Amino acid sequence: MKVLRAALIGAAAAVIAFAVTTAYAQDKKYRFVMVSHIGSNDANMGWLTESLKTFEEKYPDVKTEYISTNNYSVQEHVRLLEQAISTKPDGIAVPIVDSDAFEGPLRKAIDMGIPVVAFNIPDSRPEGERIPYLTYVGGDEYLTGKRLGEYALQQVEAGAIPKPTGVVCAVHDAAHQGLKKRCAGMKDAMEKTGAKFEELFIGAEPAQARTALQSFLSANKDTNYIFSVAGWSSPWVWGVANDMGLKPDVDKEGVTVLTVDEAPVSIEGVRAGHVLASNSQGFWLQGYAPMEWLYWYHTLGYRPNSDILTGPIIINKDNADKWAALVRGVFGDKAYDEQNTWK
Amino acid sequence: MTAQHPLIQVNNLDLFFGQFRALNNVSVDFKSGELVGLVGDNGAGKTTLIRVLCGIHAPTRGEVYFDGQRVVEFHPKLAIDQGIETIQQSVGLCDNLSIARNFYLGREPVKRILGIPFLDFRKMRDISARVIREFGLRENVSPDDEVERLSGGERQSVKIGRAVEFKNRVVIMDEPTNHLSVREREHVNELALQLRSQGLLVIYITHDIFQVHKLADRIVIMENGEKIADASTDSMTAEELEEVIRQGGRVVEKREKK
Amino acid sequence: MLRSLALSNVFRLLEKAPSFGAVIGVTVMLIAFTLVDFSGWWTKQTISNVVHFTSLLAILAMGQALVILSKEIDLSVGAVYGLTGISFIYLQPILGVPGSVIGSLAIAMLCGWVQGFAVVKGKLPSMIVTLGGLFAFRGIIYVLTGGSVHSFPVEAQNHWLTQLLGGEFMGIKGAIIWMLLVLLILSALLWTTRFGNRLLATGGNADSALSRGIRTDRVKIAAFILCACLAGFSGILTLADEPQTHVTIGELLELDAIAAAVIGGCLLTGGRGSLVGAVLGALILVSFRYELIALGAPSSWYISFVGALLIASVIFNQWLARGGGLWLIQGK
Numbered sequence: 022m023k024v025l026r027a028a029l030i031g032a033a034a035a036v037i038a039f040a041v042t043t044a045y046a047q048d049k050k051y052r053f054v055m056v057s058h059i060g061s062n063d064a065n066m067g068w069l070t071e072s073l074k075t076f077e078e079k080y081p082d083v084k085t086e087y088i089s090t091n092n093y094s095v096q097e098h099v100r101l102l103e104q105a106i107s108t109k110p111d112g113i114a115v116p117i118v119d120s121d122a123f124e125g126p127l128r129k130a131i132d133m134g135i136p137v138v139a140f141n142i143p144d145s146r147p148e149g150e151r152i153p154y155l156t157y158v159g160g161d162e163y164l165t166g167k168r169l170g171e172y173a174l175q176q177v178e179a180g181a182i183p184k185p186t187g188v189v190c191a192v193h194d195a196a197h198q199g200l201k202k203r204c205a206g207m208k209d210a211m212e213k214t215g216a217k218f219e220e221l222f223i224g225a226e227p228a229q230a231r232t233a234l235q236s237f238l239s240a241n242k243d244t245n246y247i248f249s250v251a252g253w254s255s256p257w258v259w260g261v262a263n264d265m266g267l268k269p270d271v272d273k274e275g276v277t278v279l280t281v282d283e284a285p286v287s288i289e290g291v292r293a294g295h296v297l298a299s300n301s302q303g304f305w306l307q308g309y310a311p312m313e314w315l316y317w318y319h320t321l322g323y324r325p326n327s328d329i330l331t332g333p334i335i336i337n338k339d340n341a342d343k344w345a346a347l348v349r350g351v352f353g354d355k356a357y358d359e360q361n362t363w364k
Numbered sequence: 365m366t367a368q369h370p371l372i373q374v375n376n377l378d379l380f381f382g383q384f385r386a387l388n389n390v391s392v393d394f395k396s397g398e399l400v401g402l403v404g405d406n407g408a409g410k411t412t413l414i415r416v417l418c419g420i421h422a423p424t425r426g427e428v429y430f431d432g433q434r435v436v437e438f439h440p441k442l443a444i445d446q447g448i449e450t451i452q453q454s455v456g457l458c459d460n461l462s463i464a465r466n467f468y469l470g471r472e473p474v475k476r477i478l479g480i481p482f483l484d485f486r487k488m489r490d491i492s493a494r495v496i497r498e499f500g501l502r503e504n505v506s507p508d509d510e511v512e513r514l515s516g517g518e519r520q521s522v523k524i525g526r527a528v529e530f531k532n533r534v535v536i537m538d539e540p541t542n543h544l545s546v547r548e549r550e551h552v553n554e555l556a557l558q559l560r561s562q563g564l565l566v567i568y569i570t571h572d573i574f575q576v577h578k579l580a581d582r583i584v585i586m587e588n589g590e591k592i593a594d595a596s597t598d599s600m601t602a603e604e605l606e607e608v609i610r611q612g613g614r615v616v617e618k619r620e621k622k
Numbered sequence: 623m624l625r626s627l628a629l630s631n632v633f634r635l636l637e638k639a640p641s642f643g644a645v646i647g648v649t650v651m652l653i654a655f656t657l658v659d660f661s662g663w664w665t666k667q668t669i670s671n672v673v674h675f676t677s678l679l680a681i682l683a684m685g686q687a688l689v690i691l692s693k694e695i696d697l698s699v700g701a702v703y704g705l706t707g708i709s710f711i712y713l714q715p716i717l718g719v720p721g722s723v724i725g726s727l728a729i730a731m732l733c734g735w736v737q738g739f740a741v742v743k744g745k746l747p748s749m750i751v752t753l754g755g756l757f758a759f760r761g762i763i764y765v766l767t768g769g770s771v772h773s774f775p776v777e778a779q780n781h782w783l784t785q786l787l788g789g790e791f792m793g794i795k796g797a798i799i800w801m802l803l804v805l806l807i808l809s810a811l812l813w814t815t816r817f818g819n820r821l822l823a824t825g826g827n828a829d830s831a832l833s834r835g836i837r838t839d840r841v842k843i844a845a846f847i848l849c850a851c852l853a854g855f856s857g858i859l860t861l862a863d864e865p866q867t868h869v870t871i872g873e874l875l876e877l878d879a880i881a882a883a884v885i886g887g888c889l890l891t892g893g894r895g896s897l898v899g900a901v902l903g904a905l906i907l908v909s910f911r912y913e914l915i916a917l918g919a920p921s922s923w924y925i926s927f928v929g930a931l932l933i934a935s936v937i938f939n940q941w942l943a944r945g946g947g948l949w950l951i952q953g954k
Contacts, residue, residue, distance in 0.1 A: 062768030091765070193870075195921065222921040225870035228860055232675045232908065233915055239671075240662055240916035253770065256866040265667070284770075359772030362866040364779070420833060441835035455833045460826035460893035461819070469823055470834040472816045482814045513945070 050082040053112040053315050054105045055308070058098060058141075060091040064360065065284075065304065067351040072308030085312055086110075095119045099126060106130045112315030116141040116159075120152065127152050136318050138311035141302075143328065145198060155318060156325040158310045160302030160332035162202035166190075166248070168333045169279050170210025172298050173246070182277050182297060185216040187244035191234060191258055193225040193251055200250045203281065207248050217243065227257060234261045245276050252282030252290075252299065256362050259295050271297050271338070283336060285348060285360040291341040293363055301344070303331025305351075369432050371396045371533065371565050372417060377426035379412060379589075386412045388589040390426075394567065396533070399560040401576035401597075402569045404586035405609070410569045411453065413586065414536050417567075418450045419443035444470065447532030451523045451540050459512035463501075466511050467492035467526050495525040500548060516543035524552060528559075535559055538569045553579055573609070577602035585609060640887030641899030643938045647885065647931075648902050655913055662916055670795070676901070676908045677801035678856050682875060683882035683900035684808055685852030690883050691812075692845040693825040693892025694741060694748035697876050698733065698755035699853040704872030705759045706730040706854030707861045708767060711774050719781040723858060730854025731847050733759060738846030742839040756876065767869050774865035788862025797859045801901070804852065809897050821845060826893025853879075881928055882907055885935040887942075894943055906931070 055073065059066045066089065073085045088105055090097050095118060102115060103126050113130060117123055117139050127137055137154040144151035176182045188211050190204035201220075208218045221237050223230035238244055238261065247262065247269070249255045259269050259278050268275025271294045280287050283301040290296035310329060317323040336344050349357045370393035379387035387409050394400055402410045415421050416428065422438035429435065430446055450456070457466050465472075468488050474481035493507040499521035511519060520543045527535055537556065541549040556579055560566050570576050577583065577597055583605055585593035593608050639645075655663040662668065682699055689696045706726045713722035737755045741748045778784060789796050812818040823831035824841045832838050861867060884890070885906060886899025907928065914924050 062765070063770075064768070091768075221915070224873075225868065226873045226875065227864065227867045227871055228675060228678060229875075229911075231864065232671065232912060235671050236668075236912040236915040239665070239667060240918070253868045257864075260864065260866065360770055362771070362773040364776065364866070418833070439835075439837075440833050441837060444835040450833065452833060455827070455830040458823045458826040458830050458893065461822060465819055465822075469819065469831065470836050472819055474816065481816065482810075483816065483819065485814075 049084045051111040051316065051319060052084045052086065053114065053312050054086045054088060054108075054110040055114040055140075055311070056098070056102045056105050057087060057089040058093060058116050058118050060089040060093060062091045064352040064356045067353075068304035069308035071351055072305045073312065076309050076312045080312075080316055083312065083316060095122050099123065102126050106133075106135065109133070110135060111319060112136050112138070112312075114138045114140050114158075114311035114315070117144040117152065118142055120144045120146060124152055127154070136315055138314055140307045140311045141304075142199075156314060157328040158314070158331060159307050159328075160300075161328075161330050162199040163206040164330070165281060165300050165302070165333040166203040166206025166208070167210045168206075168335060169248070169281070169298055169300055170207045172335050172337065173277065173279060174210065174214070176297065181273070182271065183245060183274060185211055185214050185246045185277075187217040187241055188219070188246040188248065189234075189237060189241070189244050190218070190220045190248045190250065191223045191230075191254065192220060193223055193230065193254055195222045203250045204248070207279075211246075216246070217241075219244075223254070230254060231257055231261050234258055235265065238262065238265060238267065247276060247278050249278065249280045252280055252284045252287035253362070255280035255287060255290050255296055255299075256364075259290070270294050283344060283348060285345075285352065285357045286362050288336060288341055288344050288348060289361045289363050291336055291338060292345060294338070295363065297337070299336045300333035301336055303334060306331040370394055370429075371431055373427075373429040374413075374417075375427045375429070377413075377416065377428070378424045379416060379421060380424045386589050387416070387423075390586075390589070390591050392584055392591055392594060394534075394565050396565050397560060397563045398582065399556060399566040399568060399580045401573070401580035401583045402567055402586065403571070403573050403576065403583055403605070403609070405571070407588075408586040409589040410586050411538055412589070414450070414452075414538060414567060414569065417443070417534075418448055418452075418536060441470075446534075448534040448536065449527045449531055450536045451520075451527045451538060452536075453538045453542065456523050457511050457519055460510065462508045462510055463496065463505075463514075463522055464488040464492040464507040466522060467496070467507075467529075471530065491529070492525075495529050496521055499525045499551070517545065517548065520544055521548075524555070528555060531559060531562075531564060534565045534567070536567045536569075539571070540568070541570070541575075573606055574602045577605070639896060639899075640889075640894050640939065640943070641896035641902060642887070642942055643935055644886045644896070644899040644902035644906065646938075647906050647935070651906055651909060655909070659913065659917060663913060668912070668916075672905070672909050672912050673798055674795045675912075676905045677795070677797040678860055679875070679878055679882060679908060680801050680901040680904040681804055681856040681859070682853050682879040683886065683904045684804060684897050685849035686876075686879040687883040687886065687888050687895050687897055687900040688808070688812070688821065688845045689748075689849045690880075690888040690890060691825045691893060691895045692821055692842050693828065693890075694842060694845070695752065695880065695890070696737070696755075696846065696849050697749060697752040697880075698737065698759055699849065699879050700872040700875035700877075701756045701759035701763070702730050702733050702850045702853040702872075703857040703860075703875055704869075705733065705763055705857075707857030707867065707871055708763055708771055708869075710858050710861055711771060711865065711867075712766065714774065714778050719778055719783045723783060723787075726858060727851060727854050730850045730857075733854075734847035734850025735843065737850070738843035741846070742842050760873075763869055763871075769869060771867050771869060771871075774861070779865060784862045787859055788864075795863070797863065800855075800859055804855075805897055805901060812897060817841070817844070822893055824892075828892075878904075878907055881932055884932060884939075887935075887939050889939060889943060903935075 057069060070087050073087055077083060077085055088101050098118060099122050106126055113135055131137055131153055139154045139157040141159045143157040177184050190207055192200050194200055204220045211218055223233040247258045249258045255278060262269035262276045269278050278296045280296050280299050282299055283304060287299035291299055372394040374390055374392050377387050377390040390413060404410050416423055419438045419440040419442055427434055473484040473487045475484040489507045501518060501521055524540060540552050556566050556568055568576055580597050582596050584591060585608060682703060686696060686699060706729060709726035709729050710722050713725045717725050737751050740746055740751045787796055791799060820836045820841050823836055824838045828838050882903035883900045886896055886903035888895030910927060911924050
């Protein structure tokens, strides 16, 4: 008798559990997959995983998945992409790291009826040629340079920093088209000032980069603006200018340093008064917004008519503290402090 | 001088380079105080055999005994430590080094300064110059000159002088009279006899069976990696031995010295 | 009569020296810079910067010279430089500055030993083994750091050992003094010790060296270990001075090190070369890179220049080794 009662209770529990889980599963109407180039060994992954979590809270009928690898290579990324496509998700968000390599799998997915949203890195080919994704969510390299330049000129108007007489764009990767665009934007912003503009290849190797910049600054003494197109090289360019006695801190004299990125090193550079400004490409939004557009595509049939720019947002001394707090929240204090390489 | 056992014993030696059989079941003994001529045509295996003896190659099968002890590890350093000196044909000198440095290569003399061993250049220069001048090195050639600048005969002189200076128990000479003038050849042959009378084992490799027959106690003939003859020089004449080579048969005879 | 005798003796000494080509190169270069950019080149700032960076590269080049002298090559030195430097930063919180210097140099020596072992025992070409090493050690850097190198604490920067390695003495950067010390010690090792003689013999004719009882395997492994150790030491010196770095540290530095050694007179056929030459080769490379930028030349000019210089150096140094200098003297 006892055994029968136990068995009945057990069976009832099983049925209820089954019902609950299937009901739960039925609540999840959509499954969107983000196949990212940022793995767990990069603190920036936090931006995307955090925003995906927030998205799931706001949209309870969507399940999001974040897929990445710590052993990054384009081949590995393509493999993960094809794997994801084969599970027939309801939407894919992916950065177009290599348009030739991704073309095949993504066109196949789109033909299968799976909508694709690009984030962080667009397919830079013109529409018609490029992968026919729904939209691109992310920053704009040209505008990054332009807005930073415009901000600097605003500060000149306000009397906070000297006028530019010579601008150098310090580039660490001569083949990276995105960096070239940043320099182009800065150049256009500085055009009307009549200041000299030079794009200098410094290389990614720290000691070589420092030599190159040192040599340039010695020979081009009218250079007073240095635009470092990577956040991690901003301490180097500041250090070189400082060692040469060029007074690179943000003030009314000497050299002015500009950089990019919402990484701790860039933010702390601004907070410490070493760097005039940096920019955010709206990383958090690059997790959230693609998912939202995939959702609206399914539920409302909407699609954007142009790319969605989440940046650049200028980070300067006025908002740097807020940015520091925000980034600390995503990276954690330990990682944030470790990545701050300012002396 | 007689010893209890042969200084070097080679038993059933096989040496393969990949599929190629360089030495085939070679068995031969060598005694101290003996001058053995090792004869045969090109490719007979003479140089290969002595390369095993001086530690450059390890046998694929078979054993080598030195002074009654089985040789387990084959490396030139070990052979040199055992007292085997060589004059080899294609190896032995480094063109980029000076005469003095080549002379003392592997056994460089040192002078300690503050406890650190530095090369004793004075000794290296003085002794190498003295020894090699005995072998005909021109007066205007200094021991600091690179060996590359020397003529074939001078290089040979360096090798011979070096072997004589550091002789110990065995001297193996592979075609030592190459590049030498008639007088220099005589000098080398006298030297070989001298070393023998000092109780060393001298193994003398050559093509010229008539010349070595006059010097040697014993002749060993090799062909195609095999030993085809082993006879004392007073039991077979040079002509008879030459016939053995020409016929290419398998003749193994060992006749004792009377 | 006396003067021409003295001149021909100096010439004779020089032409025997494999670094002769590099000496000519430096002389020509300085004359060219004087004519083209006197006021820009001959300033305290330029000269001290150039000599500083030359010293860091020269230490790498000297290590490479030792390996090339043994008739091998080491393509991984840039990666070892980077890995050691980053280990120096990452080990510091755990072991303190002295401990992390020792620990990271030990890592460098391990890298050298593994590669040397693979080359001699595996009988593999060193170009392939060290190419593999280059990728492997670079990969380890990425895995270790996750893409960004963290900062070096201020207390560690002020530590006496860090200051000794990366600081300044009477206005001269520490790296320069360390480089001169390394040059002195290595030159003594190479030209006046048993090991040096055996290294030269192994590179000049490994079979002959072996036949004289030299343990050529051990000699080559020692060369690889020394080379990696020097590359690592240079990495530590770099970071002790400027600890703000990135995962790209040391990228492509192996090419500069090899170019410097070759320009300095090291023949890839082994056994011939010069440490002073390697230092001068480094000086030529750094100076030209510096001056080309200062003169506003496109960055691609530097690469083309190095290529042309390398070819010219190899031709000249080969000619010199074959007694070309003797011809010059006898012609006088």
